Amino acid sequence: MICQNCGQHEATICVVKITGNKTEKQYICQYCVNKLNENFNNIINPFLGSIMELNNWQPGGDICPTCGQSKRKWEETGKLNCKDCYNFLNISKKHIGKRPKRNQQELYLINIIKEKQNQLKKLIEQEKYEEAAILRDEIKGLKENKEDKNDK
Amino acid sequence: MTNKLPNWLNAKGHQNDIVISSRVRLARNIDEYMFPRNMTRLEKEKLLESLKDIIETPEFNQELGKMTLIRLEEATPIERQYLLEKHLISPDMLEKYPSTGIVLGLDESISILVNEEDHLRIQSFFSGLNLEDAYIIADKIDDVLEKFYQYSYHEQYGYLTSCPSNVGTGIRFSVMMHLPALAMNGGLEKISQGLKKEGFVIRGFFGEGSKAYGDLYQISNQFTIGVKETEIMLSLNSKINDIIELEKESRSKLFLEQELHIKDMIFRAYGNLKYALILSAKEGMNDISLLRLGLERGMKFDQDLSYQQLNNLIVLAQPAGLQKYFAKTMEPEERDGKRPQLFQEILKIGGNK
Ligand SMILES: [Zn+2]
Numbered sequence: 001m002i003c004q005n006c007g008q009h010e011a012t013i014c015v016v017k018i019t020g021n022k023t024e025k026q027y028i029c030q031y032c033v034n035k036l037n038e039n040f041n042n043i044i045n046p047f048l049g050s051i052m053e054l055n056n057w058q059p060g061g062d063i064c065p066t067c068g069q070s071k072r073k074w075e076e077t078g079k080l081n082c083k084d085c086y087n088f089l090n091i092s093k094k095h096i097g098k099r100p101k102r103n104q105q106e107l108y109l110i111n112i113i114k115e116k117q118n119q120l121k122k123l124i125e126q127e128k129y130e131e132a133a134i135l136r137d138e139i140k141g142l143k144e145n146k147e148d149k150n151d152k
Numbered sequence: 153m154t155n156k157l158p159n160w161l162n163a164k165g166h167q168n169d170i171v172i173s174s175r176v177r178l179a180r181n182i183d184e185y186m187f188p189r190n191m192t193r194l195e196k197e198k199l200l201e202s203l204k205d206i207i208e209t210p211e212f213n214q215e216l217g218k219m220t221l222i223r224l225e226e227a228t229p230i231e232r233q234y235l236l237e238k239h240l241i242s243p244d245m246l247e248k249y250p251s252t253g254i255v256l257g258l259d260e261s262i263s264i265l266v267n268e269e270d271h272l273r274i275q276s277f278f279s280g281l282n283l284e285d286a287y288i289i290a291d292k293i294d295d296v297l298e299k300f301y302q303y304s305y306h307e308q309y310g311y312l313t314s315c316p317s318n319v320g321t322g323i324r325f326s327v328m329m330h331l332p333a334l335a336m337n338g339g340l341e342k343i344s345q346g347l348k349k350e351g352f353v354i355r356g357f358f359g360e361g362s363k364a365y366g367d368l369y370q371i372s373n374q375f376t377i378g379v380k381e382t383e384i385m386l387s388l389n390s391k392i393n394d395i396i397e398l399e400k401e402s403r404s405k406l407f408l409e410q411e412l413h414i415k416d417m418i419f420r421a422y423g424n425l426k427y428a429l430i431l432s433a434k435e436g437m438n439d440i441s442l443l444r445l446g447l448e449r450g451m452k453f454d455q456d457l458s459y460q461q462l463n464n465l466i467v468l469a470q471p472a473g474l475q476k477y478f479a480k481t482m483e484p485e486e487r488d489g490k491r492p493q494l495f496q497e498i499l500k501i502g503g504n505k
């Protein structure tokens with residue numbers, strides 16, 4: 001399916017738009033999602049205006065939700081398109097070398113945000129929109145908190 | 153773009169008679185983008201722009217000095233080829249050069265590839281056997297860049313790279329060695345098998361497998377995950393020292409058993425370079441290998457030779473190196489006719505009067 005926002009790239013994500021008690025779904029590509037995240041407070045597209053959260057849409061399964069590459073394609077080429085393609089792999093070894101210094105302070109926040117985003121996804125699937133809206137604001141606050149730390 | 157030769161050829165490092173250079177490469181990716189193979193041209197340009205800004209900041213300059221960004225698209229084909237011959241860019245980049253770049257330090261011993269297979273590839277070169285210093289400086293560049301970018305990093309997998317064969321530390325150490333005696337007596341075969349068992353590979357520097365020429369070999373680590381950077385470095389270092397000993401033993405044996413024969417080969421190589429009118433890069437490199445062997449054994453020629461002269465020819469004898477040296481575009485046939493002059497000028501042995 002082609003992205004319903006830009007009409008250029010393969011759509012990999014289903015976006016749920018919530019206004020009052022109406023919900024709408026739109027299938028969009030990762031590029032548009034990135035743009036959307038960048039412009040969280042500075043909206044560029046009227047449809048995406050009141051978007052709250054995203055949930056992963058997996059058409060045939062075994063598709064990387066971020067870049068749209070299939071597991072089979074990865075097995076054929078041995079090339080990864082994005083960092084989330086690493087979900088196709090099962091590496092038994094653990095990295096024990098250098099780690100980014102700034103990650104150590106930020107990691108905690110990033111993990112919390114990820115966890116809350118998963119919760120949010122579940123709430124949307126269960127159509128519990130009021131609770132979802134509260135969680136969305138909480139995540140937004142955490143993200144701003146993280147940005148502040150980056151600035152310092 | 154500069155005509156000068158990179159610092160790793162200066163023959164001032166440790167074990168200079170057998171080890172030409174040591175290098176370290178770190179693969180890093182930035183969290184906000186997909187891997188380069190899946191990026192739009194616009195995104196690649198954005199990343200290039202961000203590097204251009206970063207290298208101008210005082211924070212960057214204080215740590216790493218002045219560095220310049222070269223967009224490969226803006227370089228001529230010969231300049232790109234020359235960067236490849238100096239081992240600063242990859243063969244892949246020669247073809248897929250749009251929206252790629254290299255950030256180069258003044259003496260070309262440090263560089264950062266942009267939008268190659270990974271977003272950033274930090275490289276550091278030293279002459280001779282010196283993995284420690286090469287690693288320290290690459291690590292420092294990494295620390296500086298990390299202040300500007302959020303890297304893709306996974307708690308279990310480490311630094312995420314476009315090809316899973318680099319995941320973890322993203323580090324590749326490699327050492328370039330001159331191994332003529334081990335190539336002659338077949339010792340390389342055994343060394344190659346031994347290295348493989350311990351996660352290292354040896355490759356011909358010019359040409360692959362049986363087609364390798366010039367007796368120059370690169371030894372590097374194969375695995376990047378589950379082992380610390382410094383452990384890889386120390387174990388490669390000890391392997392290199394073992395190989396140096398084996399090469400030295402083989403040379404002693406060679407000169408003991410076939411002194412007349414081997415000296416004859418070396419002097420003929422000298423005579424060949426002195427009087428040749430047509431010379432291919434391959435023939436020239438094979439002769440340079442023999443001269444180097446003679447030099448290492450303390451042989452005297454009617455003109456004194458240095459390792460640095462021989463090292464410089466490794467780069468200058470190549471197609472773009474030659475054209476850069478004479479500041480002239482030449483077809484392959486013309487280059488072979490001009491190459492003897494290059495060798496004679498660099499070695500100061502002109503014989504065709
Ligand atoms: Zn789109």
Ligand SMILES: [Zn+2]
Pocket residue numbers: 064065066067068069081082083084085086
């Ligand atoms: Zn992917």
